[in-house]
Amino acid sequence: MKKPFLAALAVVVPALALAIAYKSATSFSLKDPKGVNTISFTLDGRFEHITGYTTAIDGNVTFDPAAPEKTSGKVVVQAGSLQATHTNMNEHMKQAMWLDTTQFPTIEFEITKVANVKVLEGTDPSWTMDVTGDFTLKGVKKSLTVPVKVTHMPGQLAKRNRGAVGDLMAIRSTFTFNRRDFGVNGNQVADIVADEVTVSFSIAAFAPKTG
Numbered sequence: 001m002k003k004p005f006l007a008a009l010a011v012v013v014p015a016l017a018l019a020i021a022y023k024s025a026t027s028f029s030l031k032d033p034k035g036v037n038t039i040s041f042t043l044d045g046r047f048e049h050i051t052g053y054t055t056a057i058d059g060n061v062t063f064d065p066a067a068p069e070k071t072s073g074k075v076v077v078q079a080g081s082l083q084a085t086h087t088n089m090n091e092h093m094k095q096a097m098w099l100d101t102t103q104f105p106t107i108e109f110e111i112t113k114v115a116n117v118k119v120l121e122g123t124d125p126s127w128t129m130d131v132t133g134d135f136t137l138k139g140v141k142k143s144l145t146v147p148v149k150v151t152h153m154p155g156q157l158a159k160r161n162r163g164a165v166g167d168l169m170a171i172r173s174t175f176t177f178n179r180r181d182f183g184v185n186g187n188q189v190a191d192i193v194a195d196e197v198t199v200s201f202s203i204a205a206f207a208p209k210t211g
Contacts, residue, residue: 025064028169028205030057030075033161037203039077043179045194050089056081061111061205063169065152068127069117074110097185099138108136112143126151131173137182146175157206166208174200 061073
C-alpha cells in the first residue's frame with residue numbers, strides 16, 4: 001500500500017510546489033509615470049556617428065523570482081517618438097524609406113523564450129539571462145536573442161515613485177541588429193549611416209499594489 005502512496009506523493013508534491021511558486025508571478029508595467037525611462041540607439045558609421053533616444057515606452061513583463069526562466073511579456077515603443085541628436089534626422093526617420101512611422105507606428109519585442117539564467121550576488125536579487133523574442137520593426141518580424149539583466153526590488157516602489165506602494169524591477173540590456181534586415185533604407189551606404197544599430201536601456205518596471 002505504501003508504494004502507490006509514495007508514487008502519488010512524488011507526483012503531487014512537485015506540482016504543488018510549482019503552483020505555490022507561480023503565485024508569486026507579478027505583472028510589471030513598463031509605462032513610467034515619471035516619463036524617465038529611456039531607450040537609446042547608436043549608429044556608428046565611418047563618416048557619421050548618429051545617436052538618439054525615446055521615452056515613449058509601454059508594455060508589461062510578468063516575472064516570478066522563483067522561476068525567472070518563465071519570464072514573459074512585451075515591450076512596445078512608439079516609432080514616431082524616436083529623437084536623433086540632429087534635428088533634420090528626426091524628420092528623415094519618419095519617412096517611408098526609413099521607419100515609415102505612419103504605416104508602422106510601433107516597434108515591438110515579445111518574449112518567446114528565456115535561457116541561460118544565472119543568479120548574481122548583490123544587495124537586491126538579480127539575474128542575467130538570454131531573452132529570445134519576436135522583434136518587429138517596420139512591419140518585419142524576426143527572432144532576436146538579447147542579453148538581459150533583471151533586478152527585483154520587492155516593496156521598493158515608493159522609493160522611486162513617491163506615494164506609490166508596490167514592487168519595482170530594473171531591466172537592463174545592450175544589443176545590436178542590422179537595419180537592412182528590417183528594410184530600413186537598404187540603399188543608404190553604411191559609411192554615412194551604419195548598418196549595425198546598437199540599442200541600450202536601463203528601465204524601471206512597476207507593480208503597484210491595489211486594494
